[in-house]
Amino acid sequence: MIRTEEIQINMGPQHPATHGVLRLELKLDGEVIVEAIPHIGYLHRGIEKMAENRTYSQLIPLTDRIDYTCSMVNNWAYATAVEKLAGIPVPERAEYIRVIIGELNRVVSHLVTMGVNGMDAGAFTIWFYCIRDREFVWDLFEMVCGARLTHNFVRFGGVSFDLPDGFIEKAREFCDYLEPKVDEYEGFLLNNYIFVKRNREVGVLSENDAINHGATGPVLRGSGVNWDLRKNAPYSIYDRFDFEIPLGTTGDNWERARVRFEEIRQSIRIIRQALNSIPAGDIVTPGLPRLIKPEPGEAYARIEGPRGEYGVYIVSDGSAKPYRWKFRSAGFSNICVLPLVLKGLRVPDAAVIIGGLDPCFAEVDR
Amino acid sequence: MTSFVNWLDGLLKVRGIPILYAHVVAAVVAGLVIFSVIGISVMVLVWLERKISAHVQSRLGPMRVGPHGALQLLADILKLITKEDIIPAKADRWVFVLAPFIVLLPAVLAFLIIPIDSNLTVRNLNVGLLYFLSIPSISSIGLIMAGWGSRSKYSLLGGMRAAAQFVSYEIPRALSVIGVVMFTGSLSTVAIVSGQARIWHILWQPLGFLVFFTASLAECNRIPFDCPEGEAELVGGFHTEYSGARFALFLMAEYAHMVAACAMATVLFLGGGSGFLLPSVVWFLIKVFALIVLVIWIRWTYPRFRPDQLMDISWKVLVPLALINLAIAGAVTAFI
Numbered sequence: 123m124i125r126t127e128e129i130q131i132n133m134g135p136q137h138p139a140t141h142g143v144l145r146l147e148l149k150l151d152g153e154v155i156v157e158a159i160p161h162i163g164y165l166h167r168g169i170e171k172m173a174e175n176r177t178y179s180q181l182i183p184l185t186d187r188i189d190y191t192c193s194m195v196n197n198w199a200y201a202t203a204v205e206k207l208a209g210i211p212v213p214e215r216a217e218y219i220r221v222i223i224g225e226l227n228r229v230v231s232h233l234v235t236m237g238v239n240g241m242d243a244g245a246f247t248i249w250f251y252c253i254r255d256r257e258f259v260w261d262l263f264e265m266v267c268g269a270r271l272t273h274n275f276v277r278f279g280g281v282s283f284d285l286p287d288g289f290i291e292k293a294r295e296f297c298d299y300l301e302p303k304v305d306e307y308e309g310f311l312l313n314n315y316i317f318v319k320r321n322r323e324v325g326v327l328s329e330n331d332a333i334n335h336g337a338t339g340p341v342l343r344g345s346g347v348n349w350d351l352r353k354n355a356p357y358s359i360y361d362r363f364d365f366e367i368p369l370g371t372t373g374d375n376w377e378r379a380r381v382r383f384e385e386i387r388q389s390i391r392i393i394r395q396a397l398n399s400i401p402a403g404d405i406v407t408p409g410l411p412r413l414i415k416p417e418p419g420e421a422y423a424r425i426e427g428p429r430g431e432y433g434v435y436i437v438s439d440g441s442a443k444p445y446r447w448k449f450r451s452a453g454f455s456n457i458c459v460l461p462l463v464l465k466g467l468r469v470p471d472a473a474v475i476i477g478g479l480d481p482c483f484a485e486v487d488r
Numbered sequence: 489m490t491s492f493v494n495w496l497d498g499l500l501k502v503r504g505i506p507i508l509y510a511h512v513v514a515a516v517v518a519g520l521v522i523f524s525v526i527g528i529s530v531m532v533l534v535w536l537e538r539k540i541s542a543h544v545q546s547r548l549g550p551m552r553v554g555p556h557g558a559l560q561l562l563a564d565i566l567k568l569i570t571k572e573d574i575i576p577a578k579a580d581r582w583v584f585v586l587a588p589f590i591v592l593l594p595a596v597l598a599f600l601i602i603p604i605d606s607n608l609t610v611r612n613l614n615v616g617l618l619y620f621l622s623i624p625s626i627s628s629i630g631l632i633m634a635g636w637g638s639r640s641k642y643s644l645l646g647g648m649r650a651a652a653q654f655v656s657y658e659i660p661r662a663l664s665v666i667g668v669v670m671f672t673g674s675l676s677t678v679a680i681v682s683g684q685a686r687i688w689h690i691l692w693q694p695l696g697f698l699v700f701f702t703a704s705l706a707e708c709n710r711i712p713f714d715c716p717e718g719e720a721e722l723v724g725g726f727h728t729e730y731s732g733a734r735f736a737l738f739l740m741a742e743y744a745h746m747v748a749a750c751a752m753a754t755v756l757f758l759g760g761g762s763g764f765l766l767p768s769v770v771w772f773l774i775k776v777f778a779l780i781v782l783v784i785w786i787r788w789t790y791p792r793f794r795p796d797q798l799m800d801i802s803w804k805v806l807v808p809l810a811l812i813n814l815a816i817a818g819a820v821t822a823f824i
Binding site: 150153244250251254311314316319 | 546642644645788797
């Protein structure tokens with residue numbers, strides 16, 4: 123009598139497809155996934171607790187390390203929250219610099235995801251192309267702040283350095299360089315027959331499920347929900363720019379990848395507009411105290427990062443250190459859909475779906 | 489080969505040594521030649537693969553050891569051989585140890601019947617094609633052994649995939665070469681090559697070539713059909729637990745299978761060593777390496793299929809295409 127039984131495998135925490143330290147407990151019937159249980163916490167550094175023992179400005183470097191693929195955006199989210207809490211105004215020029223840098227960082231993050239999506243499906247080459255293009259942005263960031271990965275650039279009421287000479291020309295050059303490249307990659311990866319076969323109808327996330335799980339960013343928009351904080355709750359100066367929010371329809375993995383491709387194009391559009399209209403002026407509000415001691419109270423600020431909504435919640439007790447500091451990471455909510463979408467699929471689908479949800483585990487675990 | 493035996497026999501007869509010894513010596517010589525040919529071509533191929541992949545990916549690839557990294561592979565082999573040979577504690581020891589040899593050996597055996605030149609073949613078997621279709625598939629047993637013997641779940645999944653994949657790709661591969669046999673009226677590889685003196689089979693049977701080539705990609709575990717390895721989801725598939733020299737054997741087997749398949753495609757569809765000006769050995773090598781470069785190029789361009797899609801393609805696309813090719817070949821032989 124032949125007897126069959128489920129096997130249980132641990133995908134991760136050390137596994138090429140989990141992009142970090144996700145442990146995915148899979149119960150398999152042959153290759154079909156019966157149940158998937160994600161386990162997180164392997165990269166937990168207790169950043170939120172550490173925050174309670176540091177002054178407000180000492181926290182900026184910590185935010186870099188929350189999501190290392192888009193540290194500028196994290197800086198920005200945190201600075202926005204403190205500005206809201208302490209009522210600090212931001213000069214015009216600083217807002218423009220933040221938008222330019224933030225959108226460049228979004229491009230970088232999506233480029234990496236693009237490469238990873240290819241690699242999960244077995245196409246190795248796209249990864250090298252994306253990493254090559256990312257270098258240009260890292261060079262730009264190095265020009266601005268000297269750092270390449272953890273930038274520690276945004277300050278309360280502005281930014282730490284002004285754009286150096288030649289930055290605007292170089293950034294324009296990069297936009298001109300990247301635009302045809304995105305078209306090329308679209309043909310090379312996104313519209314590749316095998317890539318479409320691997321990602322279409324795989325990991326379908328319905329509109330309702332996406333909202334109920336608190337998914338944000340490309341994962342939510344891939345399911346067709348028109349929700350982008352840059353449009354729906356404009357912060358900074360996003361209401362001045364002309365851009366579109368790309369939306370998916372079916373909510374499968376391919377749509378999520380396509381949304382990211384489109385977002386790169388839209389980001390380039392925003393960067394071009396910002397580069398053309400950046401005014402002269404201060405880069406940081408003059409006369410701010412060295413040590414910020416906000417009035418007792420609380421503030422929540424959120425901005426649209428490459429992975430979705432980055433929210434920062436601060437409670438102040440009037441001292442120089444936050445009483446409570448909470449970071450809402452997009453990736454955490456996004457990977458919550460894993461048990462739902464993985465059920466009934468196959469092992470190779472798990473790899474592409476994790477890549478399609480694009481979690482960054484430093485940010486999931488914090 | 490026969491002429492070599494006869495020549496040797498002539499030498500030995502003078503001293504009264506029976507012909508059996510001549511056969512033994514000839515077999516040893518042939519074995520050595522095949523092994524060195526495979527060894528050298530694998531070394532060239534690994535270097536070629538690394539260089540081509542590097543240039544496809546806008547990198548340089550190995551540059552330090554020797555001119556343009558030509559000696560990199562020697563260093564790599566040295567590294568792999570001197571590495572610790574790990575056999576997992578719970579592995580099925582004998583199965584685990586034997587598996588790499590069983591994967592490699594059929595690839596070596598396949599070279600026996602490949603006619604590099606009409607006079608330069610080890611054995612001109614009259615069932616050569618049948619031999620070629622059956623021998624390399626033995627290696628699938630080796631893959632299953634590797635998957636099972638490692639006692640690792642990832643390896644097991646890889647081994648399972650290998651079994652399913654190899655069995656289903658045997659069929660379109662066998663069907664695609666029947667057209668060639670219909671044209672030549674012989675299963676002997678030498679006869680197939682000489683039958684293409686006027687016109688290559690690829691011109692009459694482009695579909696047959698396509699199916700044979702695609703199925704061969706699957707047989708050699710190459711992208712887009714490398715599901716048994718599938719590094720994105722199965723880490724390394726059947727060879728996840730292998731290290732050092734045993735891992736090198738798997739690597740060697742993969743390339744040896746690739747050379748064998750490309751050489752066979754050359755023999756079946758590209759006229760073997762036929763060509764102008766240059767000697768046929770050179771033409772043969774040119775054709776084989778052109779095909780190999782194509783395989784490598786595909787490897788670094790395409791994503792990988794999912795195992796169930798792989799089956800779909802075999803049964804729903806390749807088998808019908810091979811049958812269509814068969815019908816065309818039949819019509820051509822009947823009316824022309």
